[in-house]
Amino acid sequence: xxxxxxxxxxxxxxxxxxxxxxxxxxxxxxxxxxxxxxxxxxxxxxxxxxxxxxxxxxxxxxxxxxxxxxxxxxxxxxxxxxxxxxxxxxxxxxxxxxxxxxxxxxxxxxxxxxxxxxxxxxxxxxxxxxxxxxxxxxxxxxxxxxxxxxxxxxxxxxxxxxxxxxxxxxxxxxxxxxxxxxxxxxxxxxxxxxxxxxxxxxxxxxxxxxxxxxxxxxxxxxxxxxxxxxxxxxxxxxxxxxxxxxxxxxxxxxxxxxxxxxxxxxxxxxxxxxxxxxxxxxxxxxxxxxxxxxxxxxxxxxxxxxxxxxxxxxx
Amino acid sequence: xxxxxxxxxxxxxxxxxxxxxxxxxxxxxxxxxxxxxxxxxxxxxxxxxxxxxxxxxxxxxxxxxxxxxxxxxxxxxxxxxxxxxxxxxxxxxxxxxxxxxxxxxxxxxxxxxxxxxxxxxxxxxxxxxxxxxxxxxxxxxxxxxxxxxxxxxxxxxxxxxxxxxxxxxxxxxxxxxxxxxxxxxxxxxxxxxxxxxxxxxxxxxxxxxxxxxxxxxxxxxxxxxxxxxxxxxxxxxxxxxxxxxxxxxxxxxxxxxxxxxxxxxxxxxxxxxxxxxxxxxxxxxxxxxx
Numbered sequence: 001x002x003x004x005x006x007x008x009x010x011x012x013x014x015x016x017x018x019x020x021x022x023x024x025x026x027x028x029x030x031x032x033x034x035x036x037x038x039x040x041x042x043x044x045x046x047x048x049x050x051x052x053x054x055x056x057x058x059x060x061x062x063x064x065x066x067x068x069x070x071x072x073x074x075x076x077x078x079x080x081x082x083x084x085x086x087x088x089x090x091x092x093x094x095x096x097x098x099x100x101x102x103x104x105x106x107x108x109x110x111x112x113x114x115x116x117x118x119x120x121x122x123x124x125x126x127x128x129x130x131x132x133x134x135x136x137x138x139x140x141x142x143x144x145x146x147x148x149x150x151x152x153x154x155x156x157x158x159x160x161x162x163x164x165x166x167x168x169x170x171x172x173x174x175x176x177x178x179x180x181x182x183x184x185x186x187x188x189x190x191x192x193x194x195x196x197x198x199x200x201x202x203x204x205x206x207x208x209x210x211x212x213x214x215x216x217x218x219x220x221x222x223x224x225x226x227x228x229x230x231x232x233x234x235x236x237x238x239x240x241x242x243x244x245x246x247x248x249x250x251x252x253x254x255x256x257x258x259x260x261x262x263x264x265x266x267x268x269x270x271x272x273x274x275x276x277x278x279x280x281x282x283x284x285x286x287x288x289x290x291x292x293x294x295x296x297x298x299x300x301x302x303x304x305x306x307x308x309x310x311x312x313x314x315x
Numbered sequence: 316x317x318x319x320x321x322x323x324x325x326x327x328x329x330x331x332x333x334x335x336x337x338x339x340x341x342x343x344x345x346x347x348x349x350x351x352x353x354x355x356x357x358x359x360x361x362x363x364x365x366x367x368x369x370x371x372x373x374x375x376x377x378x379x380x381x382x383x384x385x386x387x388x389x390x391x392x393x394x395x396x397x398x399x400x401x402x403x404x405x406x407x408x409x410x411x412x413x414x415x416x417x418x419x420x421x422x423x424x425x426x427x428x429x430x431x432x433x434x435x436x437x438x439x440x441x442x443x444x445x446x447x448x449x450x451x452x453x454x455x456x457x458x459x460x461x462x463x464x465x466x467x468x469x470x471x472x473x474x475x476x477x478x479x480x481x482x483x484x485x486x487x488x489x490x491x492x493x494x495x496x497x498x499x500x501x502x503x504x505x506x507x508x509x510x511x512x513x514x515x516x517x518x519x520x521x522x523x524x525x526x527x528x529x530x531x532x533x534x535x536x537x538x539x540x541x542x543x544x545x546x547x548x549x550x551x552x553x554x555x556x557x558x559x560x561x562x563x564x565x566x567x568x569x570x571x572x573x574x575x576x577x578x579x580x581x582x583x584x585x586x587x588x589x590x591x592x593x594x595x596x597x598x599x600x601x602x603x604x605x
Contacts, residue, residue, distance in 0.1 A: 032508045033429035040422035040441070043478030048444045051455035058455065065458070111349055114342045123343070130350040133357070136588045138537030140555035141577045144562050145360045148570050154372045156359060188353070220338075249448045252539045256559055270450045270540075277454050278544055290451040297448070 058287040065281060076288035086289060089267040096268065097247040100183045104191045104243055112198035113224060132196060134189040143256035146185045175265035178258045182266050186253050194239045201235030237308045241301060248297055269293050364574035371571035387571035395576060399550060400557040404536060407472045407553060412531040414477035416524040423486025424512055428498060445480040453544060471545040476535060482527040489523030490516065532587050554580045
């Protein structure tokens, strides 16, 4: 009896190996599968796939939601590319991504190496939770208290600087200062994620590799340069792809800290999408900017994986 | 010479051991500075919220609440509809978390344990949606919500957030990690496919679902971009939105009141994180243990 049940779904006489058989699932009742998939697939169809298509279509229309949409071809793209605010916001975003991601990766890698070397267990646990902690906070709340900390007159940052004789820095009222604050606040909150990835990557490097390196006379930073970095390159690639993609979408921090100002100095790509859609009601233009941003994200991801084939060292 | 006990230590131990202890001291000092810079702003937020509103901006700053003063906590309830904000945030976050747990468990089970045509292709599509940022689809989603007559409602925040590609991926992995002979045993006992899921697999998947729920709670409790777009009237605001508008209204008037609100908004995320870490570890080890 059990034999007939077992092979009901298989062609007669053909027995699949047990592991593969189990993996593929033994029930071929598609109705149950579709029932189980319905909420996720319908939801994604409605709220992700359809909007992706709609976003691309909308980019070729002019629509203020009140009057009927009119087809305008590539006009939205042409206007967007020439719009000085859009241009400066994309440049800001790219500069932000380069500086913030470089800082984030450097900080995360350095701290991960320091934490993973000889250290009392409780201290290691403390540092790990401390560096992870900002990730559980909301970027909006963080930006709220950081705005006070970076206040020119009564902010703690300038007070600390005054202790070592540095005059008050006009953080939030100058272009350079604002850009620096947005980067610092963003990195403060997000380096912990890359840190965790690096800690995981370091833990997977075999002890023997270091023993061999030390027999060859490698010590200190040379050991990390010649052993840790090459062996860690898959983790570095993963961590940097994730960091770049999320940095390209930065919104909460500049919105709460500076509202994109002063002038357009901290306006980012996503802020411009938000403003053109929900403040100026130019939904077509907003979609065009969104399409451009998505293409940039896809291009950077693809480029990074191509580069990785040349530079990443897989064990 | 190298002993086995050294081998079980952290990777670089064997090499680091020969270096002078100055190296270790320098390393710990650097780590402590980094930890102070990470935790300092949060400590300052907590202790400043416990200063009286009139003293809150005075320097030197306070990093430890020696003489706690709760005036700001009373005031934040007067200046903001804190009860409504907390209820809205809790409702939105809770329903998204539950919705994600259930829908991801079902879809993950289908992808892991059930056979149907196009399974591989469909799973690839689900994974691909992870790469599309929410900011790019927000305009059509906003229009869709408007077309459904859900503008400026909490459902506008909840419904689009329930389908989860990452949660589905996680649950599929989780179900693949469970022993497959369970299904065979259940079938031998004559259990229907539905009963196999309901009585055998679903109970075992609770730790995995907890991970999905915790991730969802933490993300959506803190979410700012979608609520900013989807809600208009203050009665539908969530906590982050209410706090940002409070800071906007008050300028630099009384920091401590705004910070009291910030501290209150952190509590649930903190609680979930403390208990969630246990569930995360339990879930991860349960998935790989067998």
